Amino acid sequence: MAExxxxxxxxxxxxxxxxRGVDMVVVPGEDGDFGVLPRHTPMISNIRPGVLGxxxxxxxxxxxxVAGGFAxxxxxxxxxxxxxxxxxxxxxxxxxxxxxKDTREDLEDGRDDEARREAERQxxxxxxxxxxxxx
Amino acid sequence: MPNLKDLRVRIASVKxxxxxxxAMKMVAAAKLxxxxxxAEAARPYAERMERMLNSLAAASAGREGxxxxxxxxxxxxxxxxxxxxxxxxxxxGFNSGIVREVRxxxxxxxxxxxxxxxxxxxxxxxxxxxxxxxxxxxxTIEDVAKPRLRFEAAESIAKRIAxxxxxxxxxxxxxxxxxxxxxxxxVVTAQQLIPFAPADGAHGGAxxxxxxxxxxxxxxxxxxxxxxxxxxxxxxxxxxxAAAAQPGGAVVPxxxxxxxxxxxxxxxxxxxxxxxxxxxxxxxxxxx
Numbered sequence: 291m292a293e294x295x296x297x298x299x300x301x302x303x304x305x306x307x308x309x310r311g312v313d314m315v316v317v318p319g320e321d322g323d324f325g326v327l328p329r330h331t332p333m334i335s336n337i338r339p340g341v342l343g344x345x346x347x348x349x350x351x352x353x354x355x356v357a358g359g360f361a362x363x364x365x366x367x368x369x370x371x372x373x374x375x376x377x378x379x380x381x382x383x384x385x386x387x388x389x390x391k392d393t394r395e396d397l398e399d400g401r402d403d404e405a406r407r408e409a410e411r412q413x414x415x416x417x418x419x420x421x422x423x424x425x
Numbered sequence: 426m427p428n429l430k431d432l433r434v435r436i437a438s439v440k441x442x443x444x445x446x447x448a449m450k451m452v453a454a455a456k457l458x459x460x461x462x463x464a465e466a467a468r469p470y471a472e473r474m475e476r477m478l479n480s481l482a483a484a485s486a487g488r489e490g491x492x493x494x495x496x497x498x499x500x501x502x503x504x505x506x507x508x509x510x511x512x513x514x515x516x517x518g519f520n521s522g523i524v525r526e527v528r529x530x531x532x533x534x535x536x537x538x539x540x541x542x543x544x545x546x547x548x549x550x551x552x553x554x555x556x557x558x559x560x561x562x563x564x565t566i567e568d569v570a571k572p573r574l575r576f577e578a579a580e581s582i583a584k585r586i587a588x589x590x591x592x593x594x595x596x597x598x599x600x601x602x603x604x605x606x607x608x609x610x611x612v613v614t615a616q617q618l619i620p621f622a623p624a625d626g627a628h629g630g631a632x633x634x635x636x637x638x639x640x641x642x643x644x645x646x647x648x649x650x651x652x653x654x655x656x657x658x659x660x661x662x663x664x665x666x667a668a669a670a671q672p673g674g675a676v677v678p679x680x681x682x683x684x685x686x687x688x689x690x691x692x693x694x695x696x697x698x699x700x701x702x703x704x705x706x707x708x709x710x711x712x713x
Contacts, residue, residue, distance in 0.1 A: 299473065303576035306469035334477065362477045369473050404584075 294328035297367035298344065300354065302375050308344075308354070315368055316343040317361045326368045333363050339418040341378060342370065353378040355422065357415045374415075383423040390416035457608060463574065464605060482621050494587065497620025498596055503540045505563075505595035506530060507586070507618075509602035510550035512567055519603060520549040522613045527601050530615070531558060542595055546582060590619055 295311030316325045318340025337359045344352040359372035390413060397409040427435070478495075485491040508527050510520045527550070531541050543558060545551040545565040554562060569578045586598060598619040603611035616622075 299469075301470045301473050303467055303470045305466040334481065360477065362473075362480075369477070371470060371474055371477070 296326055296328050296330075298326075299367065299369045300342065300356075300372065300375055301369070302372050307375055308352075312344045312346060312351075313348070314345040316345070317368070317370065318342065318356070319361065326363050329365050330363050330368070332365065335361050335363075337361055337370065337372065339415040341422060342375075355381055355419065358411070378422060381419050381423050383420065386416045386419040386423070390420070460570075460574070461605070461608075467576075478621060494590065494619055495621045498590075498593075500596040501539070503542065503595040503597075504534050505542045505544060505586070505589070505598045507582075507598065507600040508543060508545045508547070508550040508554065509600060510545070510547035512548045512570070514549055519611060520547075520553065522611075523601055523603055524550055524553045526613045526615065527554065528557070530599075530601075531561070544586070586618070 295313060296315055298308060298310060298312045298315050299306065300308040314325055314327050316323055317335070318338050320336035320338045323340075324335070337356060339357050340355070342354045342356055343350050344354070355376055355378050356370065356372040357374040359370060362369045362371070393409050393412040393416065397406060397413065482495055485495060506527055508523065510523050514520065527543075531543075534541050541558070541561050543554060543562045545554065545562060546569060548565065548567050551562060551565040566582060569582075589595060590598065597617065599615055599617045601613065601615050604614045605611055
């Protein structure tokens with residue numbers, strides 16, 4: 291095990307989900323995935339719907355789905371603020387399909403830009419869930 | 426001069442009211458515990474969001490092109506005060522404490538010739554401010570904590586505030602709420618949301634300008650700020666929806682209305698309306 295670790299924290303509005311040291315964490319940034327190792331350059335990035343990977347001793351130990359949010363990286367820590375998060379194993383394909391169908395309808399009769407943007411965001415989340423659970 | 430029969434009836438009445446109050450206390454305690462757990466679980470998110478915004482604000486201070494939600498629009502004429510109170514009463518000085526602070530602030534601002542606008546979250550704040558500042562109240566948002574307090578409620582309030590800011594309806598936004606400390610003590614807190622005021626002891630400049638701004642982060646900041654607002658709004662919203670204490674037992678505002686109704690019903694059953702109670706109820710209307 292490496293001497294230095296990244297203090298990784300995953301927080302949702304409901305609760306603090308993960309708070310521990312990991313060797314590396316891979317974050318689905320809006321502009322592409324990025325890996326965070328100890329002593330990373332400070333940065334802030336948006337997160338797209340996708341999977342957070344936590345690595346220990348070179349092995350992927352945990353995969354967590356996040357439905358978008360922010361990541362704050364400093365030399366010592368990586369904090370992910372997500373609107374929603376759950377373990378990849380707990381994703382519900384059926385529910386996502388249903389939601390996708392409903393949201394598409396919402397998008398059709400969305401009145402203002404705000405509502406349409408929100409629907410598009412939801413659709414992106416559902417499609418990502420379907421993509422992940424397809425395998 | 427009350428005769429013996431009057432006294433007996435009165436004793437019976439007080440006893441039955443006592444029973445009801447005892448039952449209410451138990452319900453209230455359970456509700457309070459649930460609300461408290463929920464709030465404590467939400468704190469990490471708020472804390473980290475605040476930390477992130479603090480370092481962002483420190484890094485972008487004094488720079489051109491900082492987002493207006495963060496840096497303000499440079500004016501200081503129209504103030505929006507968001508008043509976070511409970512929907513129900515019977516919780517001691519919980520609501521009136523908040524309203525007292527707000528009144529003081531309005532008076533100070535008006536003395537300086539500023540325009541004040543009010544957005545009430547929770548009925549009680551509106552009820553108490555309506556008479557004096559009715560023309561300043563833009564709107565009241567009710568039942569934020571029904572059936573339970575959710576992040577989405579805070580989110581929609583924050584969205585609304587952000588939209589109003591973008592439409593130029595105000596320049597400075599401050600939220601007033603009671604920060605939960607314990608069941609018997611909440612601290613009335615004023616927190617400036619727009620422009621963002623870094624908390625004292627913020628690790629200002631800890632990262633200097635060293636933030637690597639990835640592409641699209643400018644956009645992200647804006648969205649982040651909106652989120653941050655939401656978080657703060659939620660923190661503010663929480664105690665209003667949650668609980669406050671009343672001498673003789675914790676009463677959750679949500680439960681308080683039922684409480685009062687039930688007390689009244691019990692009271693009617695005994696078919697007497699004593700002046701003492703009448704006064705108490707009037708007082709609590711004004712007080713809560």
